Amino acid sequence: MAQGALNVAYARAIARCILSEVSEPSSLGMQNSCLDADRIVCHALSLTRAAIHAHPDRSITPDQQAMVKEFALRRASGEPMAYILGDAIFCGKTFKINGSSLIPRPETEILTETADKFLKSLINGGVFADWCTGSGCIAITLLTDNPDFFAYAVDSSEDALSLARQNAEAHGVRDRIEFLECRDPLDASEFIPPESLDMIVSNPPYIPTSDIRILEAQVKDYEPIEALDGGADGLDVYRLLMPVLPAFMKRGAPLFLETGGECQAKDIESLGSTISKNLKYCDIFCDHCGIDRFMQWRKSA
Numbered sequence: 254m255a256q257g258a259l260n261v262a263y264a265r266a267i268a269r270c271i272l273s274e275v276s277e278p279s280s281l282g283m284q285n286s287c288l289d290a291d292r293i294v295c296h297a298l299s300l301t302r303a304a305i306h307a308h309p310d311r312s313i314t315p316d317q318q319a320m321v322k323e324f325a326l327r328r329a330s331g332e333p334m335a336y337i338l339g340d341a342i343f344c345g346k347t348f349k350i351n352g353s354s355l356i357p358r359p360e361t362e363i364l365t366e367t368a369d370k371f372l373k374s375l376i377n378g379g380v381f382a383d384w385c386t387g388s389g390c391i392a393i394t395l396l397t398d399n400p401d402f403f404a405y406a407v408d409s410s411e412d413a414l415s416l417a418r419q420n421a422e423a424h425g426v427r428d429r430i431e432f433l434e435c436r437d438p439l440d441a442s443e444f445i446p447p448e449s450l451d452m453i454v455s456n457p458p459y460i461p462t463s464d465i466r467i468l469e470a471q472v473k474d475y476e477p478i479e480a481l482d483g484g485a486d487g488l489d490v491y492r493l494l495m496p497v498l499p500a501f502m503k504r505g506a507p508l509f510l511e512t513g514g515e516c517q518a519k520d521i522e523s524l525g526s527t528i529s530k531n532l533k534y535c536d537i538f539c540d541h542c543g544i545d546r547f548m549q550w551r552k553s554a
């Protein structure tokens with residue numbers, strides 16, 4: 254095609270051609286290459302999907318053409334769309350995303366919605382913590398929907414916390430959230446007063462180390478391993494958190510946890526009763542697929 258024919262339709266054709274050559278699209282989470290192609294074109298050209306369909310003859314520059322090709326090649330190599338676009342939707346809100354944090358999952362919205370219901374039951378507001386906060390999507394969502402609350406967002410990665418700070422600024426809650434870099438939860442005692450938290454919510458790394466290699470390529474090759482790898486049995490971070498977190502919680506305060514599923518949840522229930530005398534197991538609830546994934550504990554004393 255001649256240089257003068259560079260237009261939106263040509264950009265879409267480039268992206269679709271590149272993505273159609275992927276040998277195993279399902280392993281890359283690419284169930285609809287045409288939709289991925291359109292999203293790439295929209296991002297590269299700063300246009301809506303409606304605009305690229307309504308104006309296929311709209312001219313584009315050689316630089317824009319090159320950008321479409323670059324993004325399509327990145328997607329074809331397995332890079333998640335969220336990292337290419339630089340954002341993801343979580344609980345109806347847009348969050349900046351990069352390779353320093355996990356991409357927010359739809360199932361984690363259930364964990365967040367459950368925590369949100371509890372916060373709304375506290376009439377006078379309060380303080381909660383989001384442990385292993387990553388991009389900050391859980392804490393920030395809860396703060397935007399509960400303006401009378403303050404949060405601590407804790408993570409072991411400074412890069413992830415930097416991203417979370419950007420998201421807090423973008424959503425207007427930066428003045429109600431404190432970010433703590435802590436690998437050992439005991440280190441948080443310098444910042445979080447004892448028995449001060451009304452709730453803790455956490456989506457920690459929980460995938461057993463040996464299972465990392467069998468994850469989808471777009472997960473194991475691109476998302477941060479430290480946010481996935483939960484040690485030999487997937488329980489390392491739970492072992493670290495559960496004996497310590499009750500010291501920060503008010504009596505009766507809940508701890509909401511995401512897990513790897515029913516079998517792991519049973520192991521965590523057994524683990525918690527052994528290593529934490531002050532946590533009482535209360536309930537387990539399922540994700541969109543009917544898998545028992547989320548646990549609720551309460552501080553008993």
